[in-house]
Amino acid sequence: MRNNPTGRQLRLGTELRKLRERAGLTSTQASKLLGVQQNQISNVEAGRAGVSPERVRALACHYDCGDRTLVSALSDMAAERIRGWWEEYREILPGGLVDLAEMEHHATRLTAGITAHIPGQLQIHDHAREVFRQVVPELSPPDIEHRLSFRIKRQAVLFNDAPTPYRAVIHEAALRMQFGGPAVTKKQLRHILDMSDHPHIAVQVIPFAAGAYPGSGQSILYAHGTVSPLDTVHLDQSHGSALLDAEAQLDKYRVLLERMTDLALEPHATREFIHAITQDL
Structure with missing residues (x-):
């Protein structure tokens, strides 16, 4: 668990939250679709927990996001492991x-x-x-x-x-x-x-x-x-x-x-x- 997420990690979580809210889903509903605990969705959206590119694509699918370029960009953000x-x-x-x-x-x-x-x-x-x-x-x-x-x-x-x-x-x-x-x-x-x-x-x-x-x-x-x-x-x-x-x-x-x-x-x-x-x- 991250105590001090970077701006980039926070942004990834924010964008995933926006996708969920546009789909009209609560974090509890999203967690059930993904088969995880509700607090895991909350931690990802707050930047406190990492998320894999595969899970980003799964979330986008559950959220009915048809913007493939955006999903690809978010997946790339999730895959980053560099320490600048x-x-x-x-x-x-x-x-x-x-x-x-x-x-x-x-x-x-x-x-x-x-x-x-x-x-x-x-x-x-x-x-x-x-x-x-x-x-x-x-x-x-x-x-x-x-x-x-x-x-x-x-x-x-x-x-x-x-x-x-x-x-x-x-x-x-x-x-x-x-x-x-x-x-x-x-x-x-x-x-x-x-x-x-x-x-x-x-x-x-x-x-x-x-x-x-x-x-x-x-x-x-x-x-x-x-x-x-x-x-x-x-x-x-x-x-x-x-x-x-x-x-x-x-x-x-x-x-x-x-x-x-x-x-x-x-x-x-x-x-x-x-x-x-x-x-x-």
Whole structure:
């Protein structure tokens, strides 16, 4: 029995619960169909107990789920036995941060919409260190270094053998906020330009002139799953991270990011815009 299931294990259980509820079955009824104790269904749905791919397919059959791609994706999740690098930080960092790295690792695409900060995937060491120095309550030097190493390791999804496609829509305010002073800011902006040279990375800027837009007060990371029902939204908030996966929430943040993208400059114009800001520093 798991005492602290990961975000991915919780998500598998949540999706199985959604399938059961759509079928109009109680956990007791589901347990009878499968020939197990009721608490076993409850523990699986809560992420406290593992489940085999075969049992996932059996549950989907009992729940009359005809979405074969979704069932296949859930079966693959059940079959996972890897212990990712992020688990080394499970006892050091807040669980939401660790689950974020796990989510990014499994995403097929990542889309970020940011107003006040450079996205973590694009931050350089010196910029990120200054961001962590501003955390309230104040972090100790070791805690800052733990968070810094964790943030840099998260960026590996953009550099591995099969890099994850990544799009960042960044407001001009984030580009002009000088974390670490002009020299660090200039280095950070040049790094963003270098990153945008990669074919799998697209960067777009929303200039001040674009005016107001929906979602401007949030930092959004949309992780695309192997099938759309397994998409996840990560919100970076002052009181911690939040992972959202309800269908209505996913629809909402897809629309928000689409609107942000429509307002943003195209990648080529963005490069010219960022270059101009660096010239002012």
